[in-house]
Amino acid sequence: MIEDLGRELGAVGIRGRLRRRIVAEFRDHFACDPEAELGDARAIARQFADELGTSRSRRAAFAAFGALGVAGIVYTVAFVAANTLGRSDLQPRSVLLAGLASVTAVVAPQVAFVAGSLALLRALRARGVRALPAGELQVLARRTSLALACGLATMGAVALLGYEYAVHTGMAFTGAAIGGGALLLAAPALLSAARVRATAPGEVGDVFVDLGALLPERLRGDPWKLARAVALVVGLGVWAAGIAMADPIDGFLRGIVEGLACLGGFALFGRFLGLRR
Amino acid sequence: MKAEVLKGHLDGLILAVVATGPAHGYAVIEELKQRSGGAFALPEGTVYPALHRLERAGLLASDWSDAAGRRRRVYRLTRSGKRELGLRKDEWRQFSTAVEAVLA
Numbered sequence: 001m002i003e004d005l006g007r008e009l010g011a012v013g014i015r016g017r018l019r020r021r022i023v024a025e026f027r028d029h030f031a032c033d034p035e036a037e038l039g040d041a042r043a044i045a046r047q048f049a050d051e052l053g054t055s056r057s058r059r060a061a062f063a064a065f066g067a068l069g070v071a072g073i074v075y076t077v078a079f080v081a082a083n084t085l086g087r088s089d090l091q092p093r094s095v096l097l098a099g100l101a102s103v104t105a106v107v108a109p110q111v112a113f114v115a116g117s118l119a120l121l122r123a124l125r126a127r128g129v130r131a132l133p134a135g136e137l138q139v140l141a142r143r144t145s146l147a148l149a150c151g152l153a154t155m156g157a158v159a160l161l162g163y164e165y166a167v168h169t170g171m172a173f174t175g176a177a178i179g180g181g182a183l184l185l186a187a188p189a190l191l192s193a194a195r196v197r198a199t200a201p202g203e204v205g206d207v208f209v210d211l212g213a214l215l216p217e218r219l220r221g222d223p224w225k226l227a228r229a230v231a232l233v234v235g236l237g238v239w240a241a242g243i244a245m246a247d248p249i250d251g252f253l254r255g256i257v258e259g260l261a262c263l264g265g266f267a268l269f270g271r272f273l274g275l276r277r
Numbered sequence: 278m279k280a281e282v283l284k285g286h287l288d289g290l291i292l293a294v295v296a297t298g299p300a301h302g303y304a305v306i307e308e309l310k311q312r313s314g315g316a317f318a319l320p321e322g323t324v325y326p327a328l329h330r331l332e333r334a335g336l337l338a339s340d341w342s343d344a345a346g347r348r349r350r351v352y353r354l355t356r357s358g359k360r361e362l363g364l365r366k367d368e369w370r371q372f373s374t375a376v377e378a379v380l381a
Binding site for chain 1: 301302303306320321322323325326329330333334344345347348349350
C-alpha cells in the first residue's frame with residue numbers, strides 16, 4: 001500500500017518533500033498497527049491533491065491580486081507622470097515599438113485587472129471549501145495566469161515607453177522592475193498550484209457564481225445580456241469622462257471603442273475565464 | 278456512524294483530540310475511536326489529508342520526532358487552532374441544544 005501511495009501521489013503531482021512526508025506518516029501508521037485499514041491508495045492521493053490544489057489555487061489568486069496592486073500603483077504613477085509631462089513634440093526611437101507599447105499599456109492593464117479581480121472573486125467565494133471541482137481550479141488558474149501575464153506585459157510596456165520617448169526613463173525602468181518583480185514573486189504560487197492534478201468532479205460556475213447577489217435580478221441568467229449591460233455602462237462612463245474634460249466628441253468615440261472592447265473581450269476570453277459555459 | 282455524517286465535523290473532532298496534547302496521526306485516530314466508544318471509526322486514511330489541511334490553515338503545527346528509529350510527524354494545536362476549537366464548540370452546543378429541543 002505504501003508503494004502504491006507513493007506512486008499515486010506522484011501521479012497527481014505531489015512530489016518531493018511533501019510526498020516523502022505523507023509516505024513517512026503512513027509508514028509510521030502501519031508500524032503502529034500492521035493490520036490498519038487505511039483505504040485505497042488512489043482515493044487517498046486524490047483527496048490530498050483535491051484539497052492541496054484548492055488551497056494552493058486560492059493562495060495563488062490572492063498573491064496575484066496583491067502583486068497586481070503593486071503593479072497598479074506603478075502604472076498609475078507612470079500614467080500621471082506621462083499626462084503631466086504636457087509635451088506633444090516627443091518622438092519615439094521606433095514608431096512601431098512605441099505604438100505596440102502604447103496599445104499594450106492601454107489594453108493589458110484592463111485585462112489584468114478584470115482577470116485578477118475575477119480570480120479573487122472566485123477564490124473568495126471558495127473560502128471554506130475543502131476541495132473545489134477540478135474544472136473550477138482550472139478556471140481559477142487561467143484567471144490568475146492571464147492576470148499575471150497581462151500585468152507583466154503592462155510593466156514591459158511602461159519600461160519600453162520610457163525608453164522609446166527617453167523621458168523619465170530611469171523612473172520607468174525602476175517602476176517596471178518593482179511591479180514586474182512583485183508579479184514574478186506571485187508566479188511560484190501559481191506554478192505550485194498548477195503542478196497538482198486535482199480530479200474532484202463537479203459543475204464549473206459562470207460569471208453569476210462570481211457575482212452572485214451583487215447582480216440585479218434582471219441581469220442574471222444570460223451572460224451575454226450581462227456583457228452588453230457592462231459594455232454600455234463602461235461606454236457611457238468613458239463618454240461622461242470625455243464630457244467632464246470638455247471633449248464630448250472624443251469621449252463619445254472612446255466610449256464606443258471601450259464598449260466594443262468589453263464585448264470583444266467577453267467573446268474572446270468569456271469561455272476561457274469561466275464567465276460563460 | 279457513517280463517514281458522510283462525520284465528514285462535516287471531522288476538523289473539529291481532530292482539533293479537540295490534539296487540544297489534549299501533541300499527537301501523531303495514528304494516535305489521533307485511536308483517540309477518536311476511543312473517546313467515541315468506537316462510533317467514530319473513520320476510514321483511517323482520510324484523517325491524514327484532514328491533518329494536512331488543518332496545518333495549511335494554521336490551526337495545527339507539526340514537527341518530526343523519532344519513535345523507535347522511525348520518523349513520526351507530531352501535531353500540536355496552534356493559538357488559532359485553540360480559538361477555532363472554541364468557536365466550533367460553541368456552534369455545536371447551540372446546534373445540539375436546538376436539535377434536542379426539536380426532538381424532545
